[in-house]
Amino acid sequence: MDSFEFNKIAGAVLGTLLFVMGLGIFSDSLFAHAKLVKPGYDLPAAAEGGAPAAAAVTAPSVPLPELLAKADPTKGAALAKQCATCHTLEKGAAPKPTGPDLAGVVGRKMGSTSFGGYSDTMKGMGKTWTYEDLNTFITKPSAFVAGTKMGFAGEKDPAKRADIIAFLKSISPDAPALPK
Ligand code: HEC
Structure with missing residues (x-):
């Protein structure tokens, strides 16, 4: 066999090797295996309006007395800066001409200060x-007092509301005891 042969x-031989390797890489790219985010099969989701979903929406509502017992009037004072405008x-x-005095508000008759702009x-x-x-x-002033003149959308976070209320209690000498 001469060197040419x-x-x-x-x-x-080399060409065949290269071809097989190339085929492997090529087919891998064609049939790429998507990485599973979590192992296992996707099970069908619970039917809409089913018990688990409904429970998730209503579960974390803590009663007000419990929230107030844990509330922090110092945090409430910081949160009440938005009320102080x-x-x-x-x-x-x-x-202020923009809203009734809130010192003493807990236990006070609603709409009873000298403020001239009450609804x-x-x-x-x-x-x-x-x-x-x-x-x-x-939570939502307009839902409690229809047509209220209080231009404040509401504080949706129950814990923050409890902090604000604890602060209002601290500036209200006639405030009743916290509910049990
Ligand atoms: C944009 C101005 C504005 C902001 C901000 C505001 N209020 Fe008021 N608030 C008013 C006005 C005006 C009234 C009177 C509402 C009415 O008569 O309908 C009022 C009424 C009240 C009353 C009833 C007082 C009474 O004498 O009966 C309370 C309690 C109260 N606000 C608490 C708050 C708290 C707490 C905040 C902050 C989380 C807040 N307000 C933010 C303007 C404001």
Whole structure:
């Protein structure tokens, strides 16, 4: 076998090897295995409106007395800065023209200060501010007092509301004891 023939055979062997390797890489790229995010099969989701989904929506509601027992008036004071744009929060300070004085509000009759801008609904409520009512009002003022003049969308976080209410209690000498 002369060297020319050897070269032809070697070339053919090498060529075949290259072809097989190339085929492997090519087919791998064609049939790439998607990595599973989590191992296992996808099971069909629970039927819409089924028990697990409904429970997840309603489960984490902690009763107000429990939230108030854990509430922090210092955090509440910081959160109440957003209320202070319209409300006076310090006892004895002059009321603002933008909202009724909140010092002493817990246990006070609704809509009863010298503030001139109350809505008719607020003036006609005829109740005193309880923790429960403050919580409902601060969640969404317009839902508790129809046509309220309080231009505040509401605080949706129950723990933050409890902090704010604990702060309001701290500036209200006539506040009743916390609910049990
Ligand atoms: C944009 C101004 C504004 C902001 C901000 C605001 N309020 Fe008011 N608030 C008012 C006005 C105006 C009223 C009177 C509402 C009515 O008569 O309908 C009111 C009424 C109230 C009352 C009833 C007082 C009473 O004398 O019966 C409470 C309690 C109250 N606000 C708490 C809060 C708290 C707590 C915050 C912050 C989380 C807040 N407000 C933020 C303007 C504001």
